[in-house]
Amino acid sequence: MILASASPRRKTLLQDLGLEFKIIEAQIDEKPHGGETPEEFALRAGCEKAGEVSRGNHTSWVLGADTVVVYGGRILGKPRNAEKALSVLLALSGQKHLVHTGFCLKNAAEKVSVSRLVTTEVYFAPFAKEIAAAYVFSGEPLDKAGAYGIQGAGGALVEKINGSYSNVVGLPLVEVIQEMLRHKVVEPVQGSLSLESRPLSFRQDD
Numbered sequence: 045m046i047l048a049s050a051s052p053r054r055k056t057l058l059q060d061l062g063l064e065f066k067i068i069e070a071q072i073d074e075k076p077h078g079g080e081t082p083e084e085f086a087l088r089a090g091c092e093k094a095g096e097v098s099r100g101n102h103t104s105w106v107l108g109a110d111t112v113v114v115y116g117g118r119i120l121g122k123p124r125n126a127e128k129a130l131s132v133l134l135a136l137s138g139q140k141h142l143v144h145t146g147f148c149l150k151n152a153a154e155k156v157s158v159s160r161l162v163t164t165e166v167y168f169a170p171f172a173k174e175i176a177a178a179y180v181f182s183g184e185p186l187d188k189a190g191a192y193g194i195q196g197a198g199g200a201l202v203e204k205i206n207g208s209y210s211n212v213v214g215l216p217l218v219e220v221i222q223e224m225l226r227h228k229v230v231e232p233v234q235g236s237l238s239l240e241s242r243p244l245s246f247r248q249d250d
Contacts, residue, residue, distance in 0.1 A: 087146030
């Protein structure tokens, strides 16, 4: 299988399941089209990533995904600088925002292409400007859409979520594995998953 993304968070999520895969970063224009909703953009971008990589790897299963953070109907990208990160965090304080991930699983040789959109509601607790500033100073928000990482120190800002946690990290694992099982990209065997005929065990901590 090929992951059509250079995201370290998606890589970690799949590796933590014990899956083996190659990474080929898709080269697409990741900008919304005019009149496109955030949901439409996330799904299209995820499918374009899978399609672009699949063209040069016809016999492989390719997984593409794109995640967007949305507040007030607007996509919140990665902040340009610390000042922008602070502004975004203060806007989200005490508020609800949405995280959409569109993903596509594609195999050109088998003429299979399946895509899904997964949405998670994220509620931030109210917090003071000093808290937001301290978080920005850590540097963590600067390479993350929405200016926070739920899997890191940014998780302390989150009061609750409705939906998939891993979706907020970057990949909705339940839904992705459902589609992998449905299309026999992975198959359950005792104590492991097999990926394209290779037995792969889930890792367990000692």
